[in-house]
Amino acid sequence: MTRRTDAHPVLDRPDVRAPLFSTWRVGTPERQRLTVDAIARTWERRPWPADGLLGYHVYTGHDGSTLLHHSQWTSEQAFDGFVKVHRQERVDEIDTAVPGIERVGLDRxxxxxxxxxxxxxxxxxxxxxxxxxxxxxxxxxxxxxxxxxxxxxxxxxxxxxxxxxxxxxxxxxxxxxxxxxxxxxxxxxxxxxxxxxxxxxxxxxxxxxxxxxxxxxxxxxxxxxxxxxxxxxx
Incomplete structure (x- = not known):
């Protein structure tokens, strides 16, 4: 299952071999909050999607518009498998809750x-x-x-x-x-x-x-x- 935590990620843990970072633009502080809530609901109501995913963290930008996403993977292959099977249903549910999210890009x-x-x-x-x-x-x-x-x-x-x-x-x-x-x-x-x-x-x-x-x-x-x-x- 999926568990929420307030703890920051450990950036130098040796089993993280594929850290990913991406940015979303959502427009306002209120939409930042709504999007974080939608991400939490979407993930917490589903089983943890992959053994190779060690943690997923979301950050609100002080500009009042952006969200930073950081996921810690054991390998790029594990992430690619998640994309094929589990990612789109999560994206669709989040977009239904908060339409108009601009996904700027994802970097490996x-x-x-x-x-x-x-x-x-x-x-x-x-x-x-x-x-x-x-x-x-x-x-x-x-x-x-x-x-x-x-x-x-x-x-x-x-x-x-x-x-x-x-x-x-x-x-x-x-x-x-x-x-x-x-x-x-x-x-x-x-x-x-x-x-x-x-x-x-x-x-x-x-x-x-x-x-x-x-x-x-x-x-x-x-x-x-x-x-x-x-x-x-x-």
Whole structure:
């Protein structure tokens, strides 16, 4: 069966070999709430659909319009099997409850590196920040090198903001994107970190300038979310 949980997902669990992320646009905060409720009803009234699905989490965007979806799979084959058998009936029921949802797209990733503050027990995240990096063309080596450069910049940063909890870097399987799923103590802590000297998170150091001006870097977007729904097998 399907069980609801308030717990955030564990991003670095080793049995997750196919993390998927997608975004829906629903338009308003009220429709965000209605859509989350519809997802919960649709899933809770059905058996858990696949052994290969370890967890499914939904987040409401602070823009008042978007929903982020994160599902943790043991393999892409397990996800493809779910799509063939179980996905459409769930989509249809949700669309009946909340017509007009725009599904922006779904991307397949592999987690590459994670970093967590070494300060004892990590607090429950008050905010999830998604940083989406796009490069001009596919290049798996460039994906990894850019993430490695971010870790070098973090390790040498003299003024790391204390509100950051963790960062989990994922590489898209098509070689064009990097997604950082970052956990923060609060949205305000992230806002304050962005307002500090420098461009974005990080001090005005040469290491951070190298990250921000990486060859082939096409775009970088940042969005804040609240964890709204977790679904796991019983």
């Amino acid at each position: 990733y592999r987690r590459y590196r994670s970093g967590t503050r070494e300060n004892g027990t990590a607090p429950v995240p008050g905010c999830v920040v998604i940083v989406d990096i796009e490069f001009e063309s596919p290049d798996p080596g460039r994906q990894r090198a850019w993430v490695d450069a971010v870790f070098e910049a973090l390790e040498s940063d003299p003024e790391q903001h204390p509100g950051g909890i963790s960062a989990h870097f994922h590489l898209s399987t098509d070689g064009t994107r990097v997604l950082n799923y970052a956990e923060w103590q609060s949205a305000q802590a992230h806002i304050e970190a962005l307002a500090a000297p420098g461009e974005g998170i990080g001090s005005a150091t040469a290491a951070w300038r190298r990250v921000q001006n990486w060859p082939g870097l096409k775009s970088s977007t940042v969005a804040r979310y609240d964890h709204a729904l977790g679904l796991v097998p019983r």
